[in-house]
Amino acid sequence: MKKLRPTSLQWVLVRRLILLQAATLITFIALLCAAFFIAQPRLIIDTEVAAGLVAEAIARDAQGRLVIEDTDDLRKFREEFPHLWFVVRDEKGEVLREGDVPEAYAKGTGELLWGVNKATLGFNKELRLPEATLMNADTRTGRMQIIAATVASRDQTDGLEINVDLDFDVVRYPDGQPIWVRIIPILALVVLIMLSPVIIVMGVTTLVTTPAVVRRSLAGLVATAGQAKRIDIDNRAVQLPTEQVPTEIAPLVEAFNNALSRLGQGYDQRNRFLTDAAHELRTPIAILRTRAELLREDPESARLLTDIERLSNLAQQLLDRQVLDQSAxxxxxxxxxxxxxxxxxxxxxxxxxxxxxxxxxxxxxxxxxxxxxxxxxxxxxxxxxxxxxxxxxxxxxxxxxxxxxxxxxxxxxxxxxxxxxxxxxxxxxxxxxxxxxxxxxxxxxxxxxxxxxxxxxxxxxxxxxxxxxxxLPLWQPTTSGVKPQAARQTS
CATH class of the missing domain: 3.30.565.10 (Histidine kinase-like ATPase, C-terminal domain)
Structure with a gap:
């Protein structure tokens, strides 16, 4: 059976974070699209609002001339946008102007623009002319063409102007119903193309930052693992620190420390038992040797003394083996x-x-x-x-x-x-x-x-x-302060 390789927590987190971010983004876009599809909202910018309010306020006086009534909505809008201007034309060519109308917008628009319902008018940015909304609307005084904007020059903006134009036109049946079978695949492809750069940027960012964050977060655990590698039978009483260990891993480290304590206690108990047993054996063995030496000399007595000597040597070796851990x-x-x-x-x-x-x-x-x-x-x-x-x-x-x-x-x-x-x-x-x-x-x-x-x-x-x-390792005089002594006399 193939041996399973250990999995890197770092790269598991990277992969899962990338997938989670991508899934979250796609889900958010899908819910947003569903909300727009259900609610069918109409996004209106300031210039469009201005044109709509002007269309509602158009009237004629007793002589039949075009006038603008001071409605509550229009008055509030003027207070909010003091640079409001507009141009109103009827189908007979009568014109009504109000505000600082740029000269380029004061000219006639020709027959072509009377055929559209709404359009955004714009000029070269170097001319510093603002964009305006053109609207052909049916009002209570007839069909009117209205051009309106909230500023007369780009210098009158607040420093930043953002215009977002979204136009969707889908294939339809002769009765006007959308052909969803053809629309949905194309729409999904468009969404995928739009989201791909975002997903790639998020993935690369996660790939670059997550390893460093994970390494920094697990630095204490890595240090604790290094200390655990140095634990052996000679220093089994060492306890691993838990101060720098993540909270989720701390119970495991504490359980490991408790296991070390139990193993150390069991090891010490076993050593004490074997030491005591080997020590206690020496006395009866010595008595047995003394009694065997009193027997008459014959081959059986010699073999008995040999066996006793072997037993004595075994007891001594057991005792020596158990006291190795103690300082001698x-x-x-x-x-x-x-x-x-x-x-x-x-x-x-x-x-x-x-x-x-x-x-x-x-x-x-x-x-x-x-x-x-x-x-x-x-x-x-x-x-x-x-x-x-x-x-x-x-x-x-x-x-x-x-x-x-x-x-x-x-x-x-x-x-x-x-x-x-x-x-x-x-x-x-x-x-x-x-x-x-x-x-x-x-x-x-x-x-x-x-x-x-x-x-x-x-x-x-x-x-x-x-x-x-x-x-045996040689004595290094440069690293040891111990002076050579005479060799111990042995006997």
């Missing part, structure tokens, strides 16, 4: 050559007694390392004991120290298969189930090396037997 003293700058020489001297009789030859191959110069001596002594002891127990009882066991901070233990036994090099470091894993080991020595040595910033690995090469290397 301050670190010291130690000469690794002298340190390994004392350990080799201690183990030489054991190796010789088990049937091996034993050699120590030191470096000619000092190799300074910053270590906790008791723990490193324990690690090297486990590696040497492992070589004695599993080296086959013959050949040579060698302790080699090099200038890179490494201690290697060589034996000439059956060795460790390549595919077992990692598994032998697992707790209680034994390469040969019937052997006398407990499967904790290599694991304990690696954990000690890890706490020192070093490593333990099994080397691969054409040699016979196994070669295990303990690598």
């Amino acid at each position: 003293g301050a670190r010291e700058v130690v000469d690794l050559v002298a340190f390994a020489r004392h350990l080799a001297a201690d183990f030489a009789p054991l190796a010789l007694g088990a049937g091996y030859d034993f050699t120590f191959e030191p470096l000619a110069t000092s190799v300074l390392v910053n270590i906790q001596p008791l723990q490193i002594q324990q690690a090297v002891t486990n590696l040497l004991r492992n070589a004695i127990d599993h080296g086959g009882g013959e050949g040579t066991i060698s302790v080699v120290v090099d200038g890179r901070g490494g201690v290697e233990i060589h034996d000439e036994g059956p060795g460790i298969p390549d595919d077992e090099h990692e598994r032998v470091f697992q707790p209680f894993y034994r390469l040969r189930p019937r052997n006398s080991g407990a499967g904790l020595g290599l694991n304990l040595a690696r954990e000690i090396a890890r706490l020192h910033g070093g490593s333990v690995e099994i080397l691969v090469g054409p040699w016979v037997g196994a070669r295990v290397r303990l690598q």
Whole structure:
């Protein structure tokens, strides 16, 4: 089954915001069109209002001449637009003017314009003449042609004049009804063309700004995630801060902190139990060893003492494994050559007694390392004991120290298969189930090396037997204020 890739919250938000904005805009335009279609509104600009009010106020006096009655609506309009002017003509050619009529509009319009109902008149903008509305209307005194505007010059505007002209003409049946089957697709295409630039601009803006906004908003969460990566078994008591975490994520961080607390408590309880159990085992094992030593010497007694020694070693390794997390003293700058020489001297009789030859191959110069001596002594002891127990009882066991901070233990036994090099470091894993080991020595040595910033690995090469290397970091005199001390004497 294909593994699902994690989804980026940032790009999910970008895509959804773009789609949401586009859908909102299209919905708004659709509702606006529906409202216009239902209400059928009539948009009237100021000049059209002026022409309509003049048409309503046209009358004739007793002599039959054209006059403008001072209606309430027209009077209010004049107060609002003091520069109002208009020209009224009847079909016989009589003309009535009022206001500052521009000379260009005072001339006759000819027969052509008598055939239209309404038109907007405009001149070149350089002439500074305003636009005016021409209307041919049937009034109570007959058909009249009216030209009206609210200003006589463009200088009389308020500084900005906006005119919007929308003209729609649709295909119709002979009876005048619109042919919607042909209109709707074209109208949809026109709306799409009109909205496309807006959608593109909104999408690009969202694409550019949203990642920065999201990164800024999630900066606290990213910092918290970085702190979470640094949590391991050695600092499991660390709690993640929630001050800079978004409110929606804070419950998750708090739940994670609570889980860490519960795991830490459970880990500590388990460690205390194993430590207490290993410690309590030492007393009955010591009593059992004393009683076994009082038995008469025979093969069965020897095997019993061997089993007791194995049980004692297992209890000690369990105890050592559990106290690794506790402080075992301050670190010291130690000469690794002298340190390994004392350990080799201690183990030489054991190796010789088990049937091996034993050699120590030191470096000619000092190799300074910053270590906790008791723990490193324990690690090297486990590696040497492992070589004695599993080296086959013959050949040579060698302790080699090099200038890179490494201690290697060589034996000439059956060795460790390549595919077992990692598994032998697992707790209680034994390469040969019937052997006398407990499967904790290599694991304990690696954990000690890890706490020192070093490593333990099994080397691969054409040699016979196994070669295990303990690598320790060299002391850096420029970064440490610790002075070298004499190597700890071991016994």
